Each structure stands twice: as C-alpha cells, then as structure tokens.
Amino acid sequence: MNEITDLSLKALSEGLQAKTFSSVEITDAFLKRIGALNAKTNAFITVTEEAARAHAVDADARHAKGQAGPLTGVPIAHKDLFCTEGVLTSCGSKMLANFIAPYDAHVVTQCKTAGLVTLGKLNMDEFAMGSSNENSVFGPVHNPWDLSRVPGGSSGGSAAAVAASMTPLATATDTGGSIRQPAALTGTSGLKPTYGRVSRYGMVAFASSLDQGGLIAQTAEDIALGLGVIAGHDVRDSTSANVPVDDYAQELEKPLTGMTIGLPEAFFDERLNASMGQRVDAVIEAFQALGVQFKTVQLPHVAEAIPAYYVIAPAEASSNLSRYDGVRFGHRADNPTDLMDLYERSRSEGFGSEVKRRILIGTYALSEGYFDAYYKKAQQIRRLIRDDYTQAFTECDLLLSPTTPSTAFPIGEKSTDPVAMYLEDIYTVATNLAGLPGGSFQAGLIDGLPAGYQLTGPAFSEGRILNAAHQLQQATDWHQARPEGLTHV
Amino acid sequence: MSLSGDDLARVAKLARLGLTTEEKEATATQLNGILALIDRMQAVDTDSVEPLAHPLELTQVLRADEVTEHNQRDHYQRVAPHAQDGLYLVPRVVE
Numbered sequence: 001m002n003e004i005t006d007l008s009l010k011a012l013s014e015g016l017q018a019k020t021f022s023s024v025e026i027t028d029a030f031l032k033r034i035g036a037l038n039a040k041t042n043a044f045i046t047v048t049e050e051a052a053r054a055h056a057v058d059a060d061a062r063h064a065k066g067q068a069g070p071l072t073g074v075p076i077a078h079k080d081l082f083c084t085e086g087v088l089t090s091c092g093s094k095m096l097a098n099f100i101a102p103y104d105a106h107v108v109t110q111c112k113t114a115g116l117v118t119l120g121k122l123n124m125d126e127f128a129m130g131s132s133n134e135n136s137v138f139g140p141v142h143n144p145w146d147l148s149r150v151p152g153g154s155s156g157g158s159a160a161a162v163a164a165s166m167t168p169l170a171t172a173t174d175t176g177g178s179i180r181q182p183a184a185l186t187g188t189s190g191l192k193p194t195y196g197r198v199s200r201y202g203m204v205a206f207a208s209s210l211d212q213g214g215l216i217a218q219t220a221e222d223i224a225l226g227l228g229v230i231a232g233h234d235v236r237d238s239t240s241a242n243v244p245v246d247d248y249a250q251e252l253e254k255p256l257t258g259m260t261i262g263l264p265e266a267f268f269d270e271r272l273n274a275s276m277g278q279r280v281d282a283v284i285e286a287f288q289a290l291g292v293q294f295k296t297v298q299l300p301h302v303a304e305a306i307p308a309y310y311v312i313a314p315a316e317a318s319s320n321l322s323r324y325d326g327v328r329f330g331h332r333a334d335n336p337t338d339l340m341d342l343y344e345r346s347r348s349e350g351f352g353s354e355v356k357r358r359i360l361i362g363t364y365a366l367s368e369g370y371f372d373a374y375y376k377k378a379q380q381i382r383r384l385i386r387d388d389y390t391q392a393f394t395e396c397d398l399l400l401s402p403t404t405p406s407t408a409f410p411i412g413e414k415s416t417d418p419v420a421m422y423l424e425d426i427y428t429v430a431t432n433l434a435g436l437p438g439g440s441f442q443a444g445l446i447d448g449l450p451a452g453y454q455l456t457g458p459a460f461s462e463g464r465i466l467n468a469a470h471q472l473q474q475a476t477d478w479h480q481a482r483p484e485g486l487t488h489v
Numbered sequence: 490m491s492l493s494g495d496d497l498a499r500v501a502k503l504a505r506l507g508l509t510t511e512e513k514e515a516t517a518t519q520l521n522g523i524l525a526l527i528d529r530m531q532a533v534d535t536d537s538v539e540p541l542a543h544p545l546e547l548t549q550v551l552r553a554d555e556v557t558e559h560n561q562r563d564h565y566q567r568v569a570p571h572a573q574d575g576l577y578l579v580p581r582v583v584e
Binding site: 322330332 | 496503508526529535543552
C-alpha cells in the first residue's frame with residue numbers, strides 16, 4: 001500500500017503542517033503513481049515532472065519559513081483547457097496540439113499563489129464536447145474501475161486521475177454535466193459552482209453562458225478546501241460574480257437537522273432504472289437519519305432542458321470556435337491555395353467529428369431564417385427552466401436526483417450515436433441552463449461500478465451543497481470505495 | 490425541420506468546414522437525428538416569454554478608463570503558425 005497517495009487532500013494538508021512528510025515526498029509519491037498508471041488510464045496528457053518538483057521545493061521552503069497556507073505543497077492537476085504558461089494546453093484537440101499557452105488561467109494563478117503543486121494536464125473530450133472522453137485526439141481515458149469502460153466526460157481525465165489516486169485534486173469544467181457525470185461514473189466527488197463563481201479567464205471557451213470551472217476530489221471536504229482557493233471575483237472575466245466567497249470549510253460542520261431536500265418528480269419517473277433508483281433511495285434514507293426532510297417538487301419544463309441545451313451550447317460553440325482559423329494560433333493546413341482554403345482545411349483537419357457536428361448544428365441554428373425557431377426559442381425555454389428552479393427553492397433547500405441514468409458504459413458503446421450520448425446528460429444540463437451550483441457524490445456501487453447522486457442548490461449555495469454531502473460522507477462509507485484492480489502499484 | 494444535402498453544404502460553407510463525400514452522408518443523418526431531438530422544443534408554449542441570455546441576469550460592469558493591458562504582441566505571436574515582422578502571414582488576398 002502506498003500510504004501517501006491514498007490520503008485525502010485534507011490529510012495531506014494536515015500532514016504537511018505537522019511535518020509528517022514534505023511536499024517533495026508527496027509530489028514524488030504521486031509522480032511515481034502517475035508513471036505506473038498512466039499507460040493504463042491515459043488520464044494525463046502532459047506530466048510536468050520537473051516543474052512539479054521545483055514547486056514542491058518552493059512549498060517546503062514556505063513551510064520552513066512559516067509562510068505556508070493550508071494547501072501549500074499539496075498536488076493538483078489541471079484539465080487541459082486551463083491555460084498554463086509555457087505548458088501544452090491542447091483541449092484534447094489536434095487543433096491545439098501545438099499550443100503552448102502564453103499565460104496562466106485565473107484558476108491556475110490562484111492555485112500557484114496558494115502554493116499548490118501542479119502535476120500536469122489532464123485528458124478530456126475535445127473542446128469539452130462529450131460524455132465519455134472518447135473524443136480526445138490523445139485517445140480515450142479508461143475508467144479505473146474497469147479499464148474497458150468510459151470514465152464519463154468531458155472531464156474524464158480529471159475524474160479518472162482522482163479515482164486512481166494519481167492526484168488528490170483536479171480542476172474540471174462543466175457546461176452540461178462535464179464535472180458531475182464523470183465524478184458519478186468514477187466514484188469521486190465533483191462540484192460545478194454557480195455560473196460566475198469561478199473566473200473563466202484563460203479557460204478555453206466552449207459555450208460561454210454555460211461553462212463553469214470546478215473541482216473533482218475524493219470527498220466534499222476536499223472540494224471545500226480547493227474551492228476556497230479558486231472561487232472569487234476576477235475583473236478579467238466580465239461574467240465573474242462580484243459576490244463574497246463563503247468559508248466553505250467552516251460550513252461543512254453544520255448539522256443537517258431542519259434541512260428540506262426536494263425530489264423533482266420528473267427525475268423519478270418510470271425512466272429511472274431500478275438499480276439506480278435503489279442507490280438513490282439508500283442516499284435518501286441516510287439523509288433522513290441525519291434529520292433531513294424530503295418532499296416532492298415540480299420542475300415542469302425540465303424535460304425540455306436537453307433540446308434547449310443542444311441548441312444553446314452548439315450555437316455558442318460555433319461562435320467561439322470561429323477563432324480557430326489557422327492564422328493566429330493552433331493548427332494550420334500546409335500549402336493553402338487561398339484564404340478560404342486555409343480556413344477550411346485548417347478547421348477540417350484540426351477538429352474531430354463531434355466538434356464538427358456541434359459547429360454545424362450551431363451554425364445552422366444561428367443562420368438567417370432559423371434564429372427565432374432555434375436560439376430564441378431555446379433561450380425562452382431557458383427562462384422557464386430557471387423560473388422552475390426559483391419556484392422549487394421556495395419549498396426546499398436543495399434538490400436531489402441521480403447524476404446519471406446508469407453506471408459507466410463500455411468504450412465504443414455510444415460513440416457512433418450522438419443522440420444516445422447526449423441523453424447521458426438528462427439529469428445534469430438543466431442546472432447549467434439555470435446557472436446553479438450542482439455536485440455529484442458517491443452513492444455506492446451497482447455490480448461493482450460506482451453510482452452518483454446529485455445535489456443542486458440556489459445560486460451561490462456551494463457551501464450548503466458541500467455541507468450536506470460532507471455530513472453524509474461522515475455517516476456512510478460509499479466515498480471510501482476504491483477501484484480494487486489499481487490499489488497496489 | 491430536417492436538413493437536405495444542399496442545406497448541409499450551405500451550413501458547412503458558413504462554418505468554414507470542408508466535408509468529404511462520405512462525411513456528408515453520415516453527417517446529414519446524424520444532424521437530422523439531433524434536429525429531431527431539438528424539435529421537441531416546439532411543443533412548449535413560449536409566447537410572451539422573454540429569452541434568457543445570462544442565468545443570473547447580471548449586467549455588464551464598466552471599469553475605470555485606465556490602461557490595464559500592455560502590448561504583448563511579440564509574446565502572443567510566438568504561438569502563431571506563420572508570423573514575420575510582427576505580422577500574421579496569410580495567402581495572397583489581393584492580386
């Protein structure tokens with residue numbers, strides 16, 4: 001057993017303060033595990049070994065001088081769409097396979113300032129489009145629980161790396177479920193904060209009114225520690241919320257007595273499969289034992305979230321991805337005959353098929369004569385969905401549902417059927433449309449594979465979500481299950 | 490609504506994406522599947538509903554009119570595929 005890599009972020013932080021081990025020792029232990037497991041999981045695109053050791057030496061110096069913060073010297077890895085100065089930031093795409101970012105994303109700067117040690121960059125679906133991490137030019141990520149299955153996506157590398165104890169904490173992003181769905185499929189905890197809670201500066205854009213950066217870790221407590229570092233107002237992102245950041249770690253300890261959690265009826269209909277329903281029932285019972293009340297609530301328009309999402313997200317993507325023209329950065333076709341040829345071939349060669357599909361759908365939805373029927377209609381439905389949530393939160397503190405319809409599916413099963421893949425997001429996309437925070441946490445296993453439950457809250461209620469999940473993790477052991485095949489290295 | 494071969498060619502041109510003949514056929518089928526999913530929206534009554542562009546409906550904040558960014562052209566052009574003398578190179582546009 002490799003003791004250090006089994007520890008939670010919290011335990012690593014405490015061990016560093018108590019000088020039980022140094023940051024260099026921790027960093028070496030994780031680098032060793034990455035070296036042993038990356039060929040199997042393909043979770044990392046880039047491992048920044050030398051820089052990590054140098055950061056660890058600096059962190060140990062800060063500890064020696066008494067200038068360390070709670071997370072100084074603790075490792076983290078970043079999804080490969082957060083710009084990291086001087087380091088490849090590929091977005092899982094051939095388009096950016098040569099892109100050495102010229103600056104750091106806000107989230108990366110915040111982590112560096114806090115003294116976190118960056119281990120490297122994590123695999124993902126190309127441009128964060130996908131629910132299986134099969135759409136990466138660097139190859140699919142394999143789920144540590146069963147290497148023949150997907151880890152979910154688009155933050156599949158982040159989730160797999162945490163599940164395999166290759167890093168205690170990973171950044172991730174969520175446009176329609178890309179943090180919560182992979183967290184559920186890998187038995188990890190993941191939080192998508194409120195839209196605007198975490199700056200998008202330096203985060204490669206997919207759908208700007210939906211994208212939000214967040215974290216994946218083993219526990220809600222670890223996410224609370226990390227969120228305190230990355231959350232906050234940033235003038236470089238004009239949609240960043242100028243709202244004070246709560247003390248998430250302090251909120252964790254509140255008892256749940258008196259809390260009411262709503263169960264959206266639309267998420268508990270006949271389409272919910274029996275084994276997933278049983279896991280959610282077990283979660284509900286465990287919450288009841290902590291004094292939580294449950295009630296059924298209505299989200300009347302939530303069934304239209306998937307169609308509205310698959311207009312808004314591709315429309316915004318088609319606009320955002322128009323910047324990849326072969327001129328300023330990214331892939332450029334060889335020997336173009338004219339400017340149109342340069343654009344068309346650079347883009348056709350640089351983008352994978354799912355990205356092309358979404359650009360085409362988005363371009364169509366925004367084209368002359370179709371705007372009202374698609375984009376405007378989707379934005380109207382978006383308001384109805386947002387209002388449904390506002391109404392539901394007058395009756396309860398949080399909402400609970402499964403995170404995904406089923407557990408991790410085999411690699412290749414859905415890769416040729418885009419619509420089947422889109423339905424993976426059935427429980428998660430409405431949260432993004434409404435701009436609300438949502439987390440996925442461990443709900444036990446079904447036939448040896450992890451299941452997750454989702455908590456959604458009102459805007460800026462990250463502390464309440466993490467509080468509820470943490471209290472449940474104190475009372476249950478579902479979050480302690482680890483993929484057996486990879487325990488010993 | 491469904492997409493004909495001509496529609497697809499028009500949209501691909503707008504998006505500056507070239508599709509091979511094989512890609513065109515598979516793509517049209519897949520896009521029509523996605524459009525069928527999207528068309529479920531049309532059943533919802535949205536008369537007099539204001540479109541929602543920003544989930545929290547925050548308005549754009551104006552900053553003080555001060556210089557905050559410095560010219561970093563050379564730094565940013567280091568990632569350009571073809572740049573020379575501070576200029577991005579493209580195929581000849583004007584004969």
